Amino acid sequence: MVERISPLGEAFRPGTYGNLVDGPGVTLTEATPAAIAEASAFPGSAEALLGAIETVTGLSLPATPGAGAVGGDAAAFAIGPGRHLVAGAEGLSASLQAAVALDIGTVTDLSHGRAALRIAGPRAEWVLAKLFALDFSPAAFPLSEGRATAHHDIFAHIQRTGGEQFDIYVFRSFARAFWEEICAAAAETGYEVR
Amino acid sequence: MLIPCPHCGPRDLSEFSYQGDATRTRPDPASTDMKAWHDYVYNRPNPAGPHREYWQHAGGCRTHLLVTRDTLTHEVQAVAFARAALNDGAGKP
Numbered sequence: 001m002v003e004r005i006s007p008l009g010e011a012f013r014p015g016t017y018g019n020l021v022d023g024p025g026v027t028l029t030e031a032t033p034a035a036i037a038e039a040s041a042f043p044g045s046a047e048a049l050l051g052a053i054e055t056v057t058g059l060s061l062p063a064t065p066g067a068g069a070v071g072g073d074a075a076a077f078a079i080g081p082g083r084h085l086v087a088g089a090e091g092l093s094a095s096l097q098a099a100v101a102l103d104i105g106t107v108t109d110l111s112h113g114r115a116a117l118r119i120a121g122p123r124a125e126w127v128l129a130k131l132f133a134l135d136f137s138p139a140a141f142p143l144s145e146g147r148a149t150a151h152h153d154i155f156a157h158i159q160r161t162g163g164e165q166f167d168i169y170v171f172r173s174f175a176r177a178f179w180e181e182i183c184a185a186a187a188e189t190g191y192e193v194r
Numbered sequence: 195m196l197i198p199c200p201h202c203g204p205r206d207l208s209e210f211s212y213q214g215d216a217t218r219t220r221p222d223p224a225s226t227d228m229k230a231w232h233d234y235v236y237n238r239p240n241p242a243g244p245h246r247e248y249w250q251h252a253g254g255c256r257t258h259l260l261v262t263r264d265t266l267t268h269e270v271q272a273v274a275f276a277r278a279a280l281n282d283g284a285g286k287p
Binding site: 044066079081149150152155 | 200201202205206208209253254255256257275277279280
């Protein structure tokens with residue numbers, strides 16, 4: 001197994017930064033899981049694919065756009081019709097590949113291709129709203145749901161993984177640039193990196 | 195301009211890429227009718243009003259959409275998945 005290092009490099013500097021008058025408004029961390037995979041269904045097999053994802057991860061996903069689920073050691077959400085991003089522990093991609101029959105769909109291992117950045121705290125919605133033209137309020141973006149969007153040319157898959165917490169999956173090669181972008185956006189509210 | 199993607203909900207134009215006129219039909223590949231092929235490849239009616247066109251939600255769910263857009267006002271009058279089977283049970287952002 002190839003050893004992975006953080007794509008953030010020297011841009012990851014633990015500490016508190018920005019406007020700290022009211023304390024840090026958000027906490028920024030790297031949350032890249034051991035395994036990330038995209039599971040896609042062939043036409044007409046979306047339900048069967050959801051069954052395979054549940055078998056492997058224990059996560060029950062409704063077949064509605066943007067639906068997601070967050071468990072103890074895995075998370076999954078829809079990123080398109082019949083397409084899901086699944087994140088979890090080491091070996092997840094292989095288990096999914098074994099569970100998804102050839103006539104149901106495909107599983108692509110993205111573990112080395114994506115990075116997950118986590119933003120949490122009372123001002124997380126405010127900071128993200130600066131970067132993406134999406135409604136981040138809990139009513140429009142409930143817990144465990146996911147959205148596929150883009151910040152200029154940086155594609156981002158976002159999942160609300162907690163009441164005030166979002167995980168943002170970006171292409172690994174863009175992760176450092178996007179991390180610096182989030183830090184700049186969070187300077188107004190103050191942020192803690194850890 | 196906002197395009198209401200059937201999967202993602204209303205999204206900004208910058209997330210979409212134009213994929214061409216959806217009104218033309220390709221001649222039979224075996225056809226040697228030069229005028230039919232010329233019309234298919236080059237001739238566009240360029241209407242001032244409603245126009246059917248393909249867009250891809252490249253910065254989102256990546257599906258191709260069939261959009262009816264008014265070229266005078268940019269009002270989007272109808273949106274559906276280009277792959278017809280996906281339109282059953284689409285709904286909701």
